[in-house]
Amino acid sequence: RYQNGFDCQGLWVEREEEKALGLKNKKDIEKFGILNFIKSCRKRVEKFTKIQRDQSIRLGQWMDWDNSYYTMSDNNQLHNWHLIKTYHKKGWLYKGKDSVPWCWRCGTASSKYDIITEGYKEVTHPALFMQFPIKGKKDEFFLIFTTTPWTIPANVAIAVNEEITYVKAENNGKKYWLAEKTINALEGKYKILEKKKGKNLNGIAYLMPYASLEPQKKSPHKVVLWDLASEEEGTGIVHIAPGCGAEDFDLGKKIGLPSISPLDDAGVYKKGFILFQGFFEFVDG
Structure with a gap:
């Protein structure tokens, strides 16, 4: 038996x-x-x-x-x-970092099984369009969209898809780069000034709004290439925070981006994030 x-x-x-x-x-x-x-x-x-x-x-x-x-x-x-x-003897163990689901209430990591079985539900949170000034350019910006605004202080790069066509559009006296198919994200009249494939935007430096925060001092703040950047929603330009999500972490590990985790075990912004320090990020449902 x-x-x-x-x-x-x-x-x-x-x-x-x-x-x-x-x-x-x-x-x-x-x-x-x-x-x-x-x-x-x-x-x-x-x-x-x-x-x-x-x-x-x-x-x-x-x-x-x-x-x-x-x-x-x-x-x-x-x-x-x-x-x-046995694994240790074979040299298969190493000390490293990974991105895992975290329960701020329990103060510990959650397994994927916990997530899919313990009352998983869709919730509504504020999304954000944000302009990142391009370094050395006047009134020219990368327009990003994110469904996780709380991760912006941990931004270290922005990503574009090398195969997507991006446009520079003039709108309300400013110039914005975004995916051509997402041009309707702009409000009001616009004029397309230039088109480029994502691969031609790679490496361009931008100014991050919270670059003065201590944890941000060593971040590159440049455009990187990522095949997961999509024009299906948002602007086709993705803000990257390797310390806040699995996909971003994997990209950061692959191309050597720093990983900044802004929250402590209880979901509160850590020391060093002066503007946000002590604020609790998450609310129920």
């Missing part, structure tokens, strides 16, 4: 136990006591794995129910450490 296994660990267990104990966030857990919380979670797992076992037996599921394995067992943990030790 097959051996049954119980997945005993994860935020899904902790969140349910928090509800049962009346705890609201990570600080409440720390006040309650981390060891006490671990013991409480363990009791929950023991209770519900027994219920699940008994239900499965009554349903006729034929398993080796007297020899189930539990991910929280010492035996399982020892096997995990042995595996890590």
Whole structure:
């Protein structure tokens, strides 16, 4: 007969136990006591794995129910450490950075499984059109569009698609670069002055509005090429913040851009972001 296994660990267990104990966030857990919380979670797992076992037996599921394995067992943990030790010996482990989903309430990373199963929903947030002045040019700007305005202080570059046609259009006394197909993003009358493929905009320097912030001192603030830049929405010019999202992080890692993470574990702007410091970014739904 097959051996049954119980997945005993994860935020899904902790969140349910928090509800049962009346705890609201990570600080409440720390006040309650981390060891006490671990013991409480363990009791929950023991209770519900027994219920699940008994239900499965009554349903006729034929398993080796007297020899189930539990991910929280010492035996399982020892096997995990042995595996890590083996990887280390082979030289497969390294210290690095990655972009992961983060829960500001829980103060920890979330798995992709958590995201797709724990009440995922579409929410509405303000979007932003923003003009970045082109260095050395008068009244000439790159027009960017973003659905995450909170990431602007972490901007290190802007991206265009090398195959897309971009135009310089005069509008209300200023000149804006944007994708030709997104020209209607401009309000009022406009006049197209110039056209270029994205590859010909590569490397142009621009002025970032928060360049005086300490974390921004080493950022390049230049146009880079990215095949994910699209003219389907926005302006075809994407603001890049490798410290704030998986796709941006991957691009930054590939071409050597700095990664700036403006928020702390609780979703509050860190020291160094003077204009925003102490502000909480996220709100529920």
